[in-house]
Amino acid sequence: MPGMPWPLPYPFDREYMQLALIAGLVVGATAPLIGTFLVQKRLSLFGDGIGHVAVAGVGAGLLFGTSPIWTSLVVAVAAALCIEWLRARGTASGDLALALFFYSGIAAGVVLAGRSATNINLQPYLFGSILTVTERDVYSVIALGALIVVAMTIAGRGLLAVVLDEEAARVTGIPAGALNALLAVLTAVTVVAAMRVVGVLLVAALMVLPVATSRLVARSFRTTMLGSAAVGVAGVVLGLFAARQWALAAGGAIVLVVTAIFAVASLLPRRRGGGQPTEPTALLSGPG
Numbered sequence: 001m002p003g004m005p006w007p008l009p010y011p012f013d014r015e016y017m018q019l020a021l022i023a024g025l026v027v028g029a030t031a032p033l034i035g036t037f038l039v040q041k042r043l044s045l046f047g048d049g050i051g052h053v054a055v056a057g058v059g060a061g062l063l064f065g066t067s068p069i070w071t072s073l074v075v076a077v078a079a080a081l082c083i084e085w086l087r088a089r090g091t092a093s094g095d096l097a098l099a100l101f102f103y104s105g106i107a108a109g110v111v112l113a114g115r116s117a118t119n120i121n122l123q124p125y126l127f128g129s130i131l132t133v134t135e136r137d138v139y140s141v142i143a144l145g146a147l148i149v150v151a152m153t154i155a156g157r158g159l160l161a162v163v164l165d166e167e168a169a170r171v172t173g174i175p176a177g178a179l180n181a182l183l184a185v186l187t188a189v190t191v192v193a194a195m196r197v198v199g200v201l202l203v204a205a206l207m208v209l210p211v212a213t214s215r216l217v218a219r220s221f222r223t224t225m226l227g228s229a230a231v232g233v234a235g236v237v238l239g240l241f242a243a244r245q246w247a248l249a250a251g252g253a254i255v256l257v258v259t260a261i262f263a264v265a266s267l268l269p270r271r272r273g274g275g276q277p278t279e280p281t282a283l284l285s286g287p288g
Helices: 015-040 046-064 068-089 094-115 123-127 135-164 166-171 176-193 203-215 221-246 250-267 280-285
Strands: none
Touching: 015 046, 015 135, 015 176, 015 203, 015 221, 015 250, 046 068, 046 094, 046 123, 046 176, 046 203, 068 094, 068 135, 068 176, 135 166, 135 176, 166 176, 176 203, 203 221, 203 250, 221 250
């Protein structure tokens, strides 16, 4: 990227760390935004299931010599829409639909990667390899992150209405089915964007744990989203620092930092009346 390496302090004084920082900040800020809606909808493991399906896209990319990121995006979006379709039709419950794609996706990824002629293994995609991201990877992550932000800006209020009370949203004329499909697609996009940062096996942690932390202190849906994004960003910065300082696996370090933040927040005393509100009206209108 232009001007790299930028004059940043340790540990972000090297170009590879700056590329990792940019990719990590985008994912750290956007993944919890989608996770807030999934947690409210009680679909916390949806991202984990889509992550396993994305492995099949990685395997297909390695087999056919295409970009694993974009093949993963196609496969993850298709699987997310299929899962939502099965759930909406009542053909399978949400957890059963996830299980169907969960196991078949990762199995297909292993088989396809094994058939490829390359020597590339799946580990960087399973557990992340943020310290090896290229400039091209960063631009891809930025593009996917921008897509998430634009979609949330346009459809955020409608999505909120659906996750709070889907039946009421349908009665008022809100296209709940389309918005549920949009949330599924955005989850798939988030998983693929985070693939090189924390890996598809850890992405659900970055989508859910910052939200769980923010819910301990937030008093509205808006502050929950903003707080979770702040926790995600802090986890990325501190995780990258730990990875450089003590030669740790960066993806795992980021998730462990986010976990530690949640543990600390859960031990802090909460004032009476604080925490995540339970009434839908409070979620819609609480203090920003």
